[in-house]
Amino acid sequence: MAVIAQKNPEIKVTVVDINEKRIAAWNDQNLDNIPIYEPGLSDVVKEARGRNLFFSTEVDAAIDDAEMIFISVNTPTKAYGIGKGMAADLKYIELCARQIARVSKTDKIVVEKSTLPVRTAEALKNILDNTGNGVNYQILSNPEFLAEGTAIDDLHNPDRILIGGNVDTEEGKEAMEALVDVYASWVPKEQILTTNVWSSELSKLTANAFLAQRVSSINAMSELCEHTGADVNEISKAIGMDSRIGSKFLNASVGFGGSCFQKDILNLVYIAKSFGLNEVADYWEQVIIMNDYQKRRFAANIVKTLFNTVSGKKIALLGWAFKKDTNDTRESAAIYVADYLLNEQAEIVVYDPKVTEEQIYADLDYLGTRTELENRQLVTVVKDPYLTCDKAHAIAILTEWGEFKDFDWANIYDKMLKPAFLFDGRNILNSKIKEKIGFQFRAIGV
Numbered sequence: 001m002a003v004i005a006q007k008n009p010e011i012k013v014t015v016v017d018i019n020e021k022r023i024a025a026w027n028d029q030n031l032d033n034i035p036i037y038e039p040g041l042s043d044v045v046k047e048a049r050g051r052n053l054f055f056s057t058e059v060d061a062a063i064d065d066a067e068m069i070f071i072s073v074n075t076p077t078k079a080y081g082i083g084k085g086m087a088a089d090l091k092y093i094e095l096c097a098r099q100i101a102r103v104s105k106t107d108k109i110v111v112e113k114s115t116l117p118v119r120t121a122e123a124l125k126n127i128l129d130n131t132g133n134g135v136n137y138q139i140l141s142n143p144e145f146l147a148e149g150t151a152i153d154d155l156h157n158p159d160r161i162l163i164g165g166n167v168d169t170e171e172g173k174e175a176m177e178a179l180v181d182v183y184a185s186w187v188p189k190e191q192i193l194t195t196n197v198w199s200s201e202l203s204k205l206t207a208n209a210f211l212a213q214r215v216s217s218i219n220a221m222s223e224l225c226e227h228t229g230a231d232v233n234e235i236s237k238a239i240g241m242d243s244r245i246g247s248k249f250l251n252a253s254v255g256f257g258g259s260c261f262q263k264d265i266l267n268l269v270y271i272a273k274s275f276g277l278n279e280v281a282d283y284w285e286q287v288i289i290m291n292d293y294q295k296r297r298f299a300a301n302i303v304k305t306l307f308n309t310v311s312g313k314k315i316a317l318l319g320w321a322f323k324k325d326t327n328d329t330r331e332s333a334a335i336y337v338a339d340y341l342l343n344e345q346a347e348i349v350v351y352d353p354k355v356t357e358e359q360i361y362a363d364l365d366y367l368g369t370r371t372e373l374e375n376r377q378l379v380t381v382v383k384d385p386y387l388t389c390d391k392a393h394a395i396a397i398l399t400e401w402g403e404f405k406d407f408d409w410a411n412i413y414d415k416m417l418k419p420a421f422l423f424d425g426r427n428i429l430n431s432k433i434k435e436k437i438g439f440q441f442r443a444i445g446v
């Protein structure tokens with residue numbers, strides 16, 4: 001929304017949220033305090049905030065005022081009842097629809113920006129059209145394809161913008177045109193794709209499933225590499241040069257994280273099952289099974305390499321965010337690796353350049369594996385990477401932060417207990433140099 005405001009100074013954009021603390025942070029005069037760490041975001045907010053970009057908790061007033069409403073609320077995996085652990089929980093979406101239906105006095109275009117199961121627009125329409133207050137609604141699907149860490153660049157230079165709507169009516173086409181115009185102020189028209197609403201909704205789940213599948217596919221090959229003498233980095237390069245395969249998203253890793261891949265694939269699996277398409281469901285579920293295995297395998301390999309026990313040993317974890325250049329930790333592989341090692345009675349010390357201590361404890365507490373007190377006794381969060389590695393038996397790199405490559409690794413080696421083990425869960429370090437320093441070095445898939 002900040003980028004839409006930046007690129008359309010004549011459009012008033014009001015971001016409303018029921019979370020007062022978040023809105024206060026978005027309004028903080030000190031741009032270092034906005035709630036999301038994302039390269040370039042504070043500059044965009046600085047340019048547009050107060051001009052045509054506003055942050056508020058006055059949800060009703062903003063609905064009343066708006067011609068177009070983007071529903072962008074969370075759609076987490078359902079944690080209760082039918083579809084628990086698989087289906088998307090649509091209660092926040094429905095609450096928004098009911099609020100829009102209650103408040104609106106003029107016609108609105110309602111845009112699904114959240115990632116939603118295919119055919120959600122039907123349910124939204126049903127709620128909105130049955131209020132009897134004579135307001136006309138057009139429902140569009142406009143999924144978001146940005147990735148965290150590169151969000152601003154992804155938004156400024158999108159591969160495509162996807163807009164789904166009712167292509168069978170004039171009103172539907174007009175609504176789609178109105179949204180096309182918003183994006184057309186900076187995106188070339190040929191990159192703005194319009195489809196029917198169901199294709200748009202399902203394209204988003206499909207895109208995330210395909211991307212996650214690439215990571216699980218290369219991670220599956222990484223284990224085979226470890227048994228055969230092949231090097232997964234060389235394989236990624238070799239297959240990525242095939243233009244039909246493409247070179248992106250082929251980095252073997254400790255496993256993908258983030259708030260969306262797992263949630264969206266589980267949702268896809270649930271939808272397929274609900275239509276009785278068990279083979280389709282099983283096919284996509286395997287992407288998640290492989291990812292869970294990769295996280296477990298990485299942690300188990302640390303235990304095995306450290307002579308089958310990490311009990312009482314200090315393990316330094318470098319990186320907690322689910323990828324570099326973000327402070328988001330949702331579903332980060334680091335959480336699961338730490339939990340596994342804690343179950344083996346390791347002593348964990350964590351360094352991440354952007355994630356707060358409070359967040360790290362909250363992530364571990366959320367798992368419920370042990371008490372909050374135990375998590376604080378067993379896990380220490382340190383703001384200096386060199387202190388983090390001091391007297392450690394092993395280091396595990398869990399996020400590919402650029403700064404890790406530039407550390408004084410010889411200095412770190414000197415501070416560690418020997419043999420000094422270094423597990424590179426992101427394949428970002430040069431194995432030869434690290435081995436020359438003296439490290440017992442392990443990477444993924446080599």
Ligand SMILES: NC(=O)C1=CN([C@@H]2O[C@H](COP(=O)(O)OP(=O)(O)OC[C@H]3O[C@@H](n4cnc5c(N)ncnc54)[C@H](O)[C@@H]3O)[C@@H](O)[C@H]2O)C=CC1
Nearest residue numbers: 016017018019072073074075092095096114115144148260
């Ligand atoms: N985070 C990402 O990079 C991307 C997220 N998405 C999708 O966007 C949606 C939102 O994701 P995030 O922003 O990450 O979630 P989030 O959980 O960080 O933010 C959702 C916000 O909605 C607010 N909210 C909930 N109910 C509300 C209501 N009734 N009225 C006003 N505000 C309400 C919450 O307070 C919260 O601040 C999800 O469907 C996700 O799949 C899609 C592409 C990228």
Ligand SMILES: O=C(O)[C@H]1O[C@H](OP(=O)(O)OP(=O)(O)OC[C@H]2O[C@@H](n3ccc(=O)[nH]c3=O)[C@H](O)[C@@H]2O)[C@H](O)[C@@H](O)[C@@H]1O
Nearest residue numbers: 144145146147148215249250251253256257258260322323
């Ligand atoms: O729907 C969403 O929320 C978004 O989900 C992903 O974006 P995001 O999760 O922010 O980040 P990615 O760059 O996709 O990385 C996801 C995870 O995969 C891992 N990954 C990625 C690429 C790779 O080669 N190897 C790998 O392990 C990353 O480290 C990270 O943990 C998609 O890339 C976005 O297009 C989509 O909009």
